Amino acid sequence: xxxxxxxxxxxxxxxxxxxxxxxxxxxxxxxxxxxxxxxxxxxxxxxxxxxxxxxxxxxxxxxxxxxxxxxxxxxxxxxxxxxxxxxxxxxxxxxxxxxxxxxxxxxxxxxxxxxxxxxxxxxxxxxxxxxxxxxxxxxxxxxxxxxxxxxxxxxxxxxxxxxxxxxxxxxxxxxxxxxxxxxxxxxxxxxxxxxxxxxxxxxxxxxxxxxxxxxxxxxxxxxxxxxxxxxxxxxxxxxxxxxxxxxxxxxxxxxxxxxxxxxxxxxxxxxxxxxxxxxxxxxxxxxxxxxxxxxxxxxxxxxxxxxxxxxxxxxxxxxxxxxxxxxxxxxxxxxxxxxxxxxxxxxxxxxxxxxxxxxxxxxxxxxxxxxxxxxxxxx
Numbered sequence: 001x002x003x004x005x006x007x008x009x010x011x012x013x014x015x016x017x018x019x020x021x022x023x024x025x026x027x028x029x030x031x032x033x034x035x036x037x038x039x040x041x042x043x044x045x046x047x048x049x050x051x052x053x054x055x056x057x058x059x060x061x062x063x064x065x066x067x068x069x070x071x072x073x074x075x076x077x078x079x080x081x082x083x084x085x086x087x088x089x090x091x092x093x094x095x096x097x098x099x100x101x102x103x104x105x106x107x108x109x110x111x112x113x114x115x116x117x118x119x120x121x122x123x124x125x126x127x128x129x130x131x132x133x134x135x136x137x138x139x140x141x142x143x144x145x146x147x148x149x150x151x152x153x154x155x156x157x158x159x160x161x162x163x164x165x166x167x168x169x170x171x172x173x174x175x176x177x178x179x180x181x182x183x184x185x186x187x188x189x190x191x192x193x194x195x196x197x198x199x200x201x202x203x204x205x206x207x208x209x210x211x212x213x214x215x216x217x218x219x220x221x222x223x224x225x226x227x228x229x230x231x232x233x234x235x236x237x238x239x240x241x242x243x244x245x246x247x248x249x250x251x252x253x254x255x256x257x258x259x260x261x262x263x264x265x266x267x268x269x270x271x272x273x274x275x276x277x278x279x280x281x282x283x284x285x286x287x288x289x290x291x292x293x294x295x296x297x298x299x300x301x302x303x304x305x306x307x308x309x310x311x312x313x314x315x316x317x318x319x320x321x322x323x324x325x326x327x328x329x330x331x332x333x334x335x336x337x338x339x340x341x342x343x344x345x346x347x348x349x350x351x352x353x354x355x356x357x358x359x360x361x362x363x364x365x366x367x368x369x370x371x372x373x374x375x376x377x378x379x
Contacts, residue, residue, distance in 0.1 A: 010378040017071055020375045024304045029066075029352065029367060032297050033059045036353035039282050042260045043273045051274050051355045058357050062364030069368025074376045077369055078132050078316045085129035085154070091118035092161045099165075107165045108358075117358035119162045119170040124362055126178045127323035128369070129154055134185040135316035143188035151182055166218055169338075169346030173330050180326040181319050221344075228344040241277070244270050245339045248280040256287030274355045276347060280339050294353070298332045308374045317373035324366045331363075 012020050037059075040052040048056075069077075091109060095118055100108040108115040130151055134142065141147045155178035162171040183192065206216050217225075231239035231246075248264035251257065262284035264270040273281050283291040302325060309321040331351040337343040349359045 032352045066364045066368035070371035081128040081132035085125040088122040088125040120358040130181040131319035169348040177327040181323040224344045248284040252284040252287040313378040
């Protein structure tokens with residue numbers, strides 16, 4: 001049922017809302033972020049400059065933002081979901097024409113005080129818009145072909161725009177996050193079967209048209225795929241990142257080399273040690289135990305967010321929390337698989353641990369929405 005169908009009198013208001021904050025999620029957020037601060041301190045050689053201090057400030061601002069969002073009723077976020085989506089599309093257009101380049105890609109908008117990556121915001125707004133769409137749509141129309149086309153367009157438009165930047169990893173997260181909302185909303189399995197065939201056809205086309213005028217991916221993206229299949233082909237070039245990452249992972253062993261004792265990161269063999277490859281630094285210094293501990297914290301977060309989704313009394317809350325939960329899962333799953341050589345290298349940070357502003361703020365906003373759903377559940 002929608003928010004218009006149950007009594008608002010059953011929803012906590014005022015200071016009573018403090019009693020309904022999901023404390024396990026708060027504790028897990030602080031724990032995971034603290035691991036990030038610790039690793040940023042380590043990769044900087046035992047200094048809070050230049051990364052750890054900035055990240056602590058970002059987390060503090062994000063934490064305040066999360067609480068602010070959490071205490072605003074979830075129906076408000078439902079009502080502005082469409083507006084948020086269209087603003088994110090406009091920001092992607094701004095990137096297209098006025099974006100700031102970095103590391104060979106144009107993904108950022110310079111706001112003066114920070115560089116915003118609109119594609120990160122889009123991961124959030126696509127889920128919000130689709131959740132509000134299915135909250136509005138009668139259940140008996142969910143699998144009607146006419147009503148399936150619109151959400152597909154809502155997903156495909158930003159995915160294509162992000163691919164142009166180019167940013168394959170973020171496009172993948174937007175796509176899967178959106179499809180997750182469609183699946184949980186009850187869209188018929190036949191559409192996902194057709195989508196699967198479409199994905200297979202797309203993957204076939206990627207390799208079939210390589211080197212032709214119809215080539216789909218950029219040359220560097222093909223090199224990443226080649227490197228993923230056989231890093232030894234170019235160990236000092238395209239395969240350097242993943243080769244050094246595997247060396248760091250292996251050298252950590254079971255219990256690690258010790259805090260700030262990692263050779264790959266301290267001697268600068270490990271590229272992007274403070275961003276996308278920060279998990280390898282953790283695994284080298286704290287070993288299998290450290291990596292498994294962080295993974296355990298992530299899965300606990302997934303479980304508690306899942307409990308919020310299953311306990312929701314309205315359709316929008318259940319869908320938006322489920323979609324955001326899947327997006328969070330993909331963040332760490334894709335990043336960890338990437339640095340272990342199980343996926344091609346894509347620009348997906350380790351959530352709450354990697355250095356970066358856009359991802360941090362977007363994640364904290366997402367957890368603010370999850371907290372809002374938990375607090376304002378009808379009781």
